[in-house]
Amino acid sequence: MRKLLLAAALLSLTAGGASAGTYSLQSAFGKNLPILGPAADRFAAEVDTLTGGKIAFKHYGAGELSPPFEILDNVGAGAIDAGWSYAGYAAGKAPAAALFGSIPFGPDAIKYVSWVLHGGGLQLWREIYAPFNVVPMPCGVIISEAGGWYTKEIKSPEDLKGLKIRIGGLGGKVLSKLGANPMSLPAGEISTSLETGRLDATELSFPMIDRLLGLDKVAKHYYFPGWHQPSGFIELYVNKDKWNGWSDAERTAVETVCSDIDLWTIGTAVAGQQEALDAFRADGVTVERFPDSVIEALRKATAEVYAENEAADPMFRKVLESYRAFSKAYDQYQALNRL
Amino acid sequence: MRKLLLAAALLSLTAGGASAGTYSLQSAFGKNLPILGPAADRFAAEVDTLTGGKIAFKHYGAGELSPPFEILDNVGAGAIDAGWSYAGYAAGKAPAAALFGSIPFGPDAIKYVSWVLHGGGLQLWREIYAPFNVVPMPCGVIISEAGGWYTKEIKSPEDLKGLKIRIGGLGGKVLSKLGANPMSLPAGEISTSLETGRLDATELSFPMIDRLLGLDKVAKHYYFPGWHQPSGFIELYVNKDKWNGWSDAERTAVETVCSDIDLWTIGTAVAGQQEALDAFRADGVTVERFPDSVIEALRKATAEVYAENEAADPMFRKVLESYRAFSKAYDQYQALNRL
16 A cells, blocks of 8 residues: 555656646546546636636546555545545445445435535535545536346346346445345456356446447347446545645635536436447347336345445444435425426 | 616616626525525625636625516616526517426426536527527526415316416416416415415415415415426526626636536425425415326427417427427436336
8 A cells, every 4th residue: 555655646746746736636537438537627627717727637547646446545645636536436445435426226316416415415425534534525427327238138036146247336235135246347358258258247337438348249138227326426535635725715616616517417428328329229239127026126135235234334324314314305396296 | 668777777886886896686586585595695606706706796686676577688788787587587578588497398407407508408598698688598497396376176177277377488378278367466466366366376486485475375285296397497697798708717607606506506495395395284285296187188288389389489499399309318318217
């Protein structure tokens, strides 16, 4: 760990920390990914404009200064100024962080943003991250992902038994309950693994991004809904000492721009999926929903995973209780207004 | 008209236009209204912070410098710098503007924002307002309204016949098709009119705001969904010459803050309705959905009203076609991902 931090610090000095007011922003995502890459560029440009160049973020693509899972520690230590990541990656260090990456069978994008910004979620998120010496906030929204790519048709919950599926986090725990074997695997190995039978299925992202990996060539069943991630956040976290050193106006600029990025990411993504789906269909892929029996089995297993996590971790329970209270009021009004 | 403009100009000079960099913002809404009032204050404060005081809006409540329906003309003439209003109020001058206030049986909040900011809606909105010498943008979102207060139970579409209902715009035209009599009436007269039988029903806003008028004392049936306004925008428009005189950074500040206000208004409103609904129920009000037969009759009548407006006004057709194209792709992905 010390070695990594040192390496990151050296890289930061040579690559990005040259002038006062220039801050390194290490992304967990590739710069070339649709939406995720441009969102970071848009963020940096708008903050630059609004602060008159006083806060100029330099956007580093995946792995340039730090591997994705080490960004949190590196930003906390001050070797990197800010991170652009996915809160699920911090779940190994703080289980409740997973709930700020996505909530399986949880909120859609707007309910998620509303709970975090208005229902007390952000305060809990900051409480979870405080020991890491960083200040987090939502700064981009990932709309509902796909449920996953399968090489075999799934007709009932029994068909999940024994399947080797690339999926992590809470979603992986849920699939275990139904007898599947969740596995970790770098994105670059997915395609070959599906072809050789090392994998039977994989979860990745939404269609626009899944398309980049050419999974339609090696798996012909593309299932929805993305029950494990009905929506997700891109998180921005800033080294706490840097954050506290900024003026009110500078912090307001960052937070206001993040609101813009939240809307921008949702809006860019919602209609952009259709073209990818059409391309998959043209390539012989079946694009469809899981059978209701599968969705219900997943929902039941998700409730079991939540109960276990709540029993094991008070913070996990506290976050989930906050979300559920917000959700209840929200759902009642939505039900009255459904068209 | 000329008299009004002059009066407004004088008021503006004495009240708000004293120092360079101070701009008058005339709201169409009362400063005391929940969400609508505070949103304008939040907007002004954030723009002030982000521009280092270079753009300081002074927020005037309903009627202080101009009556609501005259704000557009007054801002265009430069007597007032900016307006904070509802695009439906401009429909008398430009019918297609109604579609930027709300789209009956149309989008929920996030679909509406996404279409406007990413699907070409904003360009059309600016095209419609260009002859008025103002630059409009969404700057606040109104989540789904209530369907309305009724003194009588509505069991079938036939029960709407002959009812005197306070409702304007496209919603009023739709109710006419079903034999109701839509009427205009100032908000202050609604309660008494319902009590005396001059009115049988009224539409106003969502529960948090409806509560201020005490309608639960005089009408015991509160119906949903708000089919006439599944979501709506608060619009900000700025005098075009003023807008063009600002720097890129200043315009970016205003637009970025409007994104923040869009999210803030949605988030503040979504869970806040529950308390008002509970209070109504405690007061003996029946809170429920219209019967399906009524919703379907309204949907059919809405399609007829759209067809008539599209035939009469090419811009109305152009806007609706843009929305429908966006909607189609959006709905397909939503259907795949429904939980």
